[in-house]
Amino acid sequence: MAGLFRHLGSMALAALVGSSLVFGDATAADDTPAKQIFGKVQLPSNAAASPIGFYAKGCMAGAVAIPTDGPTWQAMRLSRNRRWGNPAMIALLERFSKDAAGLGWGSGILIGDISQPRGGPMLSGHSSHQIGLDADIWFTPMPAQRLSSQAREDFPFTSMLDKSKFLTVNPQRWTPTHAKVVMQAASYPQVERVFVNPAIKKKLCDTWTGERSLLGKVRPIYGHDEHFHIRMHCPPGAAGCKAQAPVASGDGCDKSLSWWFTKEPWAKPVKKPGDKPVKPRFATLSDLPKACAAVLAAPAASEQSATFGTAYVAPQVQPAQSSDAAIQQVINAGTSDLPDGTIPIPLSRPSLQ
Numbered sequence: 001m002a003g004l005f006r007h008l009g010s011m012a013l014a015a016l017v018g019s020s021l022v023f024g025d026a027t028a029a030d031d032t033p034a035k036q037i038f039g040k041v042q043l044p045s046n047a048a049a050s051p052i053g054f055y056a057k058g059c060m061a062g063a064v065a066i067p068t069d070g071p072t073w074q075a076m077r078l079s080r081n082r083r084w085g086n087p088a089m090i091a092l093l094e095r096f097s098k099d100a101a102g103l104g105w106g107s108g109i110l111i112g113d114i115s116q117p118r119g120g121p122m123l124s125g126h127s128s129h130q131i132g133l134d135a136d137i138w139f140t141p142m143p144a145q146r147l148s149s150q151a152r153e154d155f156p157f158t159s160m161l162d163k164s165k166f167l168t169v170n171p172q173r174w175t176p177t178h179a180k181v182v183m184q185a186a187s188y189p190q191v192e193r194v195f196v197n198p199a200i201k202k203k204l205c206d207t208w209t210g211e212r213s214l215l216g217k218v219r220p221i222y223g224h225d226e227h228f229h230i231r232m233h234c235p236p237g238a239a240g241c242k243a244q245a246p247v248a249s250g251d252g253c254d255k256s257l258s259w260w261f262t263k264e265p266w267a268k269p270v271k272k273p274g275d276k277p278v279k280p281r282f283a284t285l286s287d288l289p290k291a292c293a294a295v296l297a298a299p300a301a302s303e304q305s306a307t308f309g310t311a312y313v314a315p316q317v318q319p320a321q322s323s324d325a326a327i328q329q330v331i332n333a334g335t336s337d338l339p340d341g342t343i344p345i346p347l348s349r350p351s352l353q
């Protein structure tokens with residue numbers, strides 16, 4: 001028994017040390033935005049993989065990282081430290097990269113954000129990606145050459161839209177292979193939804209001659225014109241993972257799509273005189289599932305032990321930085337999810353549905 005107590009005592013101590021690392025000076029008040037806490041964590045918890053909560057309100061235990069390089073992928077924007085996910089997601093991306101290369105998608109895929117080491121809300125860019133089951137894939141195929149760490153920061157996004165027109169795919173950029181790659185992602189049974197810009201969804205509706213029922217998984221949403229977003233189902237047995245309502249049956253080439261081509265989604269909210277400006281309220285730790293505090297406090301796994309999969313040896317790529325400068329870079333990084341140019345930006349964005 002004494003041994004057991006000693007063991008529990010050291011575990012509690014480890015948890016305290018862990019949390020003081022996480023909270024810095026231990027000054028984190030209850031109203032500290034959770035994104036500021038999760039956004040600073042560098043490594044995953046050393047635990048069984050577990051998605052906790054919902055895609056847009058949760059965290060993740062036991063994440064694994066996709067290697068920065070694989071035979072058919074390269075991870076981008078390494079300084080963001082967002083290549084962490086549920087092992088099922090990392091395995092899916094490795095498989096998808098191979099399938100995409102087989103479809104003629106360059107040398108494979110460029111992988112954008114997956115999740116932070118312990119998931120949770122992010123300092124920039126996304127409202128979801130919190131439980132390790134969302135991943136962004138660039139609409140740019142992987143080039144034959146390996147990109148340097150710096151090139152992965154600087155490599156420009158390419159929109160698939162003709163920004164001189166309203167919600168229109170650029171026919172110079174969009175190819176039948178783009179369509180095949182998106183539909184390949186939707187084809188896996190473990191994939192729940194694939195998010196693309198409404199113009200891209202419309203293009204698929206107008207041109208896709210393959211299995212139409214799979215089109216229903218491809219959902220229109222703001223942004224997502226330079227990348228598409230793969231969302232997986234909660235893995236079997238993941239009791240703490242909250243499922244999303246299933247997509248309606250059919251191809252989704254219906255009024256749920258045509259709504260995007262009306263003024264409503266792009267209208268600015270009407271302000272009445274005398275309305276006070278609404279202060280944005282960010283989720284705090286207490287807004288997330290209770291288990292997320294324990295995830296933050298848990299001891300860390302090493303990056304090496306938590307890097308998943310392939311035995312492929314990456315050529316000379318710098319690891320992600322772990323300084324405050326890296327965090328600043330994350331804060332200042334572009335909001336790749338937002339449309340730009342002439343595409344109107346709504347003030348309040350509906351969540352990914």
Ligand SMILES: [Zn+2]
Binds near residue numbers: 134135
């Ligand atoms: Zn995304």
